[in-house]
Amino acid sequence: MKILYGVQATGNGHITRARAMLPALLQHGIDVDFLFSGRPKQQLFDMDMFGAYHWANGFTFATANGKVKKLTTITQLRPMQFYRDVRQLDLTSYDLVLTDFEPVSAWAAKRQGKLSVGLARQYALRFPLAEKQSATWLKMAVSGFAPAKLMLGVHWQPEFPGLLPPLLVPATQPERSPDNISGQSAFILVYLPFEQLSSVINWLKQCPSWQFKLYANVQALRTEDNVTILPLSRSRFPTDLQHCSGVICNSGFGLCSEALIAGKKLLIKPLQGQIEQAYNTYTLLKMGKAEQLNQFIPELLSNWLNRPPAAPYPMPNPSMAIARWLKQGCVTPVEQLAASIWQSQ
Template identity: 75%
Template sequence: MKILYGVQATGNGHITRARALLPALQQQGIAVDFLFSGRPKQQLFDMDMFGDYRWANGFTFSTANGKVQKLKTLSKLQPWQFYRDVSQLNLSSYDLVLTDFEPVSAWAAKRQGKLSVGLARQYSLRYPLAGKQSASWLKTAISCFAPATHLLGVHWQPAFPDLLPPLLTSVVAAQQTAKSNNQPPFILVYLPFEQTRRVINWLKQCPSWQFKLYAHVNELRTEENVTILPLSRTAFPVDLQQCSGVICNSGFGLCSEAMIAGKKLLVKPLQGQIEQAYNTYTLVKMGKADQFNQFTPEPLLNWLYKPAAEPYPLPDPASAIASWLKQGCTTPVSELAAAIWQQPN
């Protein structure tokens, strides 16, 4: 079996899912080619495991100061380039297209009548999660952006019959490395949509605590109680296991990893991004995170003094998903999801 795996690269959570699922696909003997879109190719990093992957422009949103910039987003759309990318993507050699909310591969599969599976957090937003009513237009918008024959949403609870647990990379190696590093307590910070200088100044208002801030910098440096580090897919998971808590935007992947690892969460949703609004609402409703919207010291201090969180174990769906794909997606999604949630954590 050979599949094309399209990955939306706007945020790192989609790529994290691909990293988690790829070994299970390979164990099933499935050959996988990747296509990434939504981020300039030169901004992708630590991509060796994906081999000679394809890249397309796709669609993404522009942000500034923690907010989606709607007009700038619209001005950067390249519909004719998107149409060319979809038209030129030949899927004749593939048995199936798997899309993590990646629109080029999704629309190419739809146009060519190819069996396709959508696996992404966004597909869960078709439902009123944690009691929050889904916007009336959202279900249609999600299906139009990246359509697929079968839709697999991911969520933190088995709230609806076709929702699966998060797909996350194995944390065993990171846990073992973290145990061998006797670091002083620190808070892990990742706020990529915010101004780095603003975040640093905010953290420095709490000099009694140590912070590790991962940001778009070229080399490590320290400012008082804040250590600023370049992005890394090897160092970051270790620090996630070692830290006392996590401050981040409301991206699904990192919040999932923090919850499973038993880290308390302080989240700032990206303003204007509906997925992060839903994620924040659900996390707060579940009692798994505190929310802040402004860089003032009060919410930070209140959260820092809160006790540690308990781990939130979830079953790993990777092997079951890979087996289901290999068998041609013949089992109903609801049966697949039910079997996964019944697995031991």
Template identity: 75%
Template sequence: MKILYGVQATGNGHITRARALLPSLQQQGIEVDFLFSGRPKQRLFDMEMFKDYRWARGFTFATAKGKVNTLATLTQLQPWQFYRDVSQLDVSDYDLILTDFEPVTAWAAKRQGILSVGLARQYALRYPLAGQQSARWLKTAVSIFAPAKLMLGVHWCPEFPSLLPPLLAPVSPLPVDGSELPFILVYLPFEQLSAVVNWLKQCPSWHFKLYANVNALRTDDNVTILPLSRHAFPADLQRCRGVICNSGFGLCSEALVAGKKLLIKSLQGQIEQAYNTFTLLKMGKAQQFKTFSPEALLNWLYQPAAEPFPMPDPATAVARWLKQGCVDTVSDLAATIWQQQR
């Protein structure tokens, strides 16, 4: 079996899902090619496991100071380039197209009549998650952006019969380094770096590790600023005392499973993050901040540690389901997975 796996690379959560699922696909004997879109190719990092992947421009949103910039987002759209990318992508050699909300592969599959499966958090937004009524237009918008014949949404609990648990890379508990100061892990890529650093420095008795788009490690008082890394970041996630981040699904999921308390700030204007925030608050699994207030930070810092929130690992079952031709219904697949123990 040979599949083309399209990954939306706007955020790292989509790429994390691909990293988690790829070993199970390979264990099933599936040959996998990748296409990434939504981020300039030169800004992708630690991509060795995807080998000779393809890249397309795709679509993404522009941000500034923690908000989606609607005008800039619309200005940077290149619909004719997207049409050319879809038209020129020949998927006839593939048995199946798997799309993690990646529009070029999704539309190429639709135009060429190839079976397509969507696997992403965004497909869960077709439902009124956590009792919040889904926007009337959202279900249509999700299906238009990255259409798929079968849609696998992911969620933190079996709230709806066709939603799966998150796909997360397996981790092993790390030994405690007695020489390392306790620290808080911070990842706020949509915020202004100087604003985040100045905010954290207002709590000088705490140490923070802040991952950002920088070229080299540097220290500013009690804040260590580190370059993005798929190797160092997961290790620090396991060792940290808590996580401060935007409310992207992937990192929040990793923090929940690892038992790390969460302080989250939604990317304003991004509806998925708004749903994630609403759900986490209702579950009692996070605290929210909207401005860089030292009071909100201090209040959270002195909150007790969180307990691990285990969820089943769906990777093997999803890979087997794909290899068998997606014969079972999505609801049956989800029910089987939720019965497992992570």
């Protein structure tokens, strides 16, 4: 079997799912080509495992100071380029298209009559998550942006037939690092890529008795008082996630999932105007697994820092079951596949 795996690269969560799925696909003898879109190619990093991947412009959203900028997003759209990319993508050599909410591969599959499977958090938004009813327009928007014949949504709770656990790269038990030599977690991990960096740093400085590791789009490591600012890294970030005593981040599904499983307390600042993060925030608050931050208020940070640690929230890894399901031709109903994965925990 040979598949094309389309990945929406706007956020790192989609790429994390692809990193988790690739070993399982290869283990089942599936030949995989990748297509990434939604982010300038030069901004992708640590992509060696994906080989000679394809890239397309696709669609993304513009942000500034923690908000989606709707007008800027609209003006940056390139519909004719998208149309050309869809028409030029030849799927003749592929048995199936797997799309993580990537629109070029999804629409090419629809246009060419190729079997397509959607595997993404966004496909879960068709369900009434945490008792919050999904709007009709949202269901249509999800299906319209990256259509797929079969849709596999991912979620944190097993109560919804057809939704699977998160796909994450398995974490290894960390060894003691130099800044964790006593065996006690000594810092808070921070990743707020949609916020103004200086605002985040100034906010963290208001709690000088705590140490923070802040990952950001910088070229080199530097330190400002109690804040260490580090360049983005797929090798170091997971290690720091395992060592930290808490995570401050936007409410993207991937990182929040990693923090839940690792047992890290969460302080989340949803990206305003981004519907998925609004649903993620609502669900996490309903589950009692996070506290919400809307503004950089020092008192809120101080109160959260002094909260007790969180307990791990284990979930089964669905990657091998999904790969086997794909290899067998996707004949098992999605609801049955999801139920079997959750029951394997």
